Amino acid sequence: MTDRVLILGGRGRIGSSVAEDLATHTHAQITITGRSPEIGRDVSLSGGEKIKYLVLDLAEIGKLQEAIANSDLVIHCAGPFHYRDANVLKLCIEQGVNYLDVSDHRSYTNKAVNYREQAAVAGVTAIVNTGIFPGISNSMVRQGVEQFDQAEKIHLSYLVSGSGGAGVTVMRTTFLGLQHPFVAWIDEKWQTIKPYSEREIIEFPCPYGRSGVYWFDMPETFTLPHAFPSIKTVITKFGSIPDFYNHLTWIAAHIFPKQLMQQHRAIEFLSYVSHFMTDITNRFSGIGVAVRSEVTGLKNGATAVYCSTLVHENTAVASGCGTGSIAQLLLEGKLKKPGVWPVEEALSTDLFEYAMQSRKIKIHHHWL
The missing domain is CATH 3.30.360.10 (Dihydrodipicolinate Reductase; domain 2)
Incomplete structure (x- = not known):
């Protein structure tokens, strides 16, 4: 069966970069969301038919629940995360769906990690603060x-x-x-x-x-x-x-x-x-x-x-690679760690190096 990935805020610059990375490196069926029907008429990402558009406001809880239930992985790119609660993560845990986000603010991270135990019990791997x-x-x-x-x-x-x-x-x-x-x-x-x-x-x-x-x-x-x-x-x-x-x-x-x-x-x-x-x-x-x-x-x-x-x-492309590579590892079953984790606690160095090499991102090291 084809993996189904839901990218909330997928028409933004970061969200679209994540979508393009996934379209390049996986066979997933990708659905990106936005609040405007007008934007949906011009889904011109390079993923072609692999990428669909869904009009969705995060305040539409019923529609959001349905979209999450029809997905194998949810990627939350709808910032700024200063304003966000952890409701998307909570719904993913309730539906048993793995979760990633590109959050970049400690207030949101604190809210998310409070769900660590619930995610672990549900067998959901949730990784926050992905990106560059x-x-x-x-x-x-x-x-x-x-x-x-x-x-x-x-x-x-x-x-x-x-x-x-x-x-x-x-x-x-x-x-x-x-x-x-x-x-x-x-x-x-x-x-x-x-x-x-x-x-x-x-x-x-x-x-x-x-x-x-x-x-x-x-x-x-x-x-x-x-x-x-x-x-x-x-x-x-x-x-x-x-x-x-x-x-x-x-x-x-x-x-x-x-x-x-x-x-x-x-x-x-x-x-x-x-x-x-x-x-x-x-x-x-x-x-x-x-x-x-x-x-x-x-x-x-x-x-x-x-x-x-x-x-x-x-x-933006580098951020898409960071999130997209972790999404790929989750979809391929190479990464599984139930709970809510920042990247450094979820991703092994071996998997990280593999992901960067596959995207031709070079990291240089030296002793000072």
Whole structure:
């Protein structure tokens, strides 16, 4: 029988990238959803007849239940996840359907992992935070941690050119991430961090070179310490190309009135203005992504640093590869772990390396 995959929010830039990856690497029948009937008239993804369109609003619970019941795997790409509850996951568990998402905010991750026991009892494998970062980045960390007798520190740096090939939802995610301080695991204590603070210059691979990154609230800031108990510090920093976007984002985080940054209309205005700007600068900056993972720890009695880097020319496509590869492994029965898990706790390094090789994504490693 043909596997049936339901991609919620599948007409967005990330969702459509996931759909195209699955159409390329599996024989699944893919249904993508969106709220507009007009969009459904132009389903022009490369998957052709393998991809169908369904008009669906997540608020239509009955229709959502029916769509999930008719699927073997549900992939939730309908962000921003700052606003989402875990109802889709809950319905998947009730229907016994495996689940993935591209969530990128700790509030949603916290809601999802609360269903770990229910998913385990139901035999449902649910993996959250798939994509590029979080997602592929988490598995790069796992690769690094496994090189040590005792890993102690993780430093993740992300760099995105222009819009990254993603839609306005990603811009919303960025500005929503500036609203509140967050806690990070530093020196074996949870410490409060100001978003977009403590600029640091990081050496990324070509074509990026030395670029600025800033503290940013990501789910892996708190999932990685739980996955790897020996870790004493986890740092997650993010930056943009061209660099003037970093300075504009810093102003939004530190100069704009907090009350303004917590208003929906202000977030929408900033998101659309930013997306308009990146439509112009994308021509010069490209839409690529760079990920750098540094793990510090003890090896053979001495302190060492293991560095992993990845560069991809299209951030949205890279995210599609991250999620699509895990979906493929689930559909093929190569990955099964009932419960709700972040990527680093669900995906073995062997399977991760296999998935990246099949998609010709190269990750470079070296000791510092």
